[in-house]
Amino acid sequence: MAERMSTVEMLERLVAFDTTSRNSNLELITFVQDWLAAFGIDSTRVDFGPDKANLVAVIGPQVEGGLVLSGHTDVVPVDDQDWSSDPFQLRVEREEGRAYGRGTCDMKGFIASALALVPEFLARDLKRPIILALSCDEEVGCTGVRPMIDWMKDNLPPVEAVFVGEPTGMNVVTAHKGIEVMRTVVTGHEAHSSCTHLGVNAIMAAGEVIVEINRIAAEEREKANPESGFEPPHTTVNIGLVSGGTAKNIIPRHCVIDWETRLMPDATPGVIPKRVQEFARTRLEPAMKQVAEDAGISTEIVNAVPGLQHEEDSPAARLAMRFAGANGCHRASYGTEAGLFAQAGMPAVICGPGHIEQAHKPDEYVDLDQLAACDAYLRRLAEYAASD
Secondary structure, eight states: OOOOOOHHHHHHHHHTSOOBTTSOOHHHHHHHHHHHHHTTOOEEEEEOSTTOEEEEEEESOSOSSEEEEEEEOOBOOOTTOOOSSOTTSOEEETTTTEEESTTIIIIIHHHHHHHHTHHHHHHSOOSSOEEEEEESOOTTTSOTHHHHHHHHHHHSOOEEEEEEOOOSTTOOEEEEOEEEEEEEEEEOBOOBTTOGGGOBOHHHHHHHHHHHHHHHHHHHHHTOOGGGOOSSSSOEEEEEEEEEOSOTTBOOSEEEEEEEEEEOTTSOTTHHHHHHHHHIIIIIHHHHHHHOTTOEEEEEEEEEEOOBOOOTTSHHHHHHHHHHTOSSOEEESSOOTHHHHHHTTOOEEEOOSSOGGGSSSTTOEEEHHHHHHHHHHHHHHHHHHTOO
């Protein structure tokens, strides 16, 4: 039997693994597998490429009604951020009541609490299983969790609820926006910059597309519903990257626009990129093709994460409010794997330690009292799992 760790001690171990999404997470996964095995718990890797893996472990009986604790193991980069200390070495400031390090808030704090409490889970006579589900590559579009969800559907009995431990200040979040990530590629025709009549300027055409995207964003703001519980209370549109051109005296042949929408949960996916493509087809391409037949504009959805619809009466919401001692629920404008679990028929909710405002920035931290609150939340969850 392994020696027990406190949640803070476990968090120190987890933060020390640099699981930035571009890196492998296998060292962390192996550590967790070894930790669980020391307590007699088998776990299953669900591989995601040669150097990434998800991990599923069932604690308790293999029966219906499992309670899934879902957390992602990857973190965002620290490049060009001004940290006060090593981001991959936990720094605990007891007087401040904070623990600093990359991933402390988003979301290794939740994983640390779940792992540290494994001995307590085992000490109970569980009537329904507690299922640990650790995923990879959430920060780059919830890509790793998808094969893990498929594996769980194929290999586990139906679960009662999924609890995603993203930072919510231990508030219960029952809805979040969806995400669509698009790439618009503009193909022009090169010529000398003095011969504009012989070329098709891809950057200038992209500028027209950008204006249209901005126009659509303004329309969405006009549809805002202040009673929705979201902030902002409407679908948002953002252009994140624009690249193109070769030199100032060459009419550019290529320009690429990388952009995204954060959709209200009841919005129809695909509508906004379709509008942009139709605008390009009818308003821009005819003139472009008069100069060069191969000129054109294409918009592709490169990734999509479904939103989570609010269902206050779902078992996940009811149980999470009970475990958190909450009287109400909240909404989130960011995306999580909860929408994917719900889409797969597993009721999901979000509740975890820390606040999203503390994530992704230099000197990321989680409050120690948030970790204590998460411990209490998971102990109540375990009590329920042991009840008849």
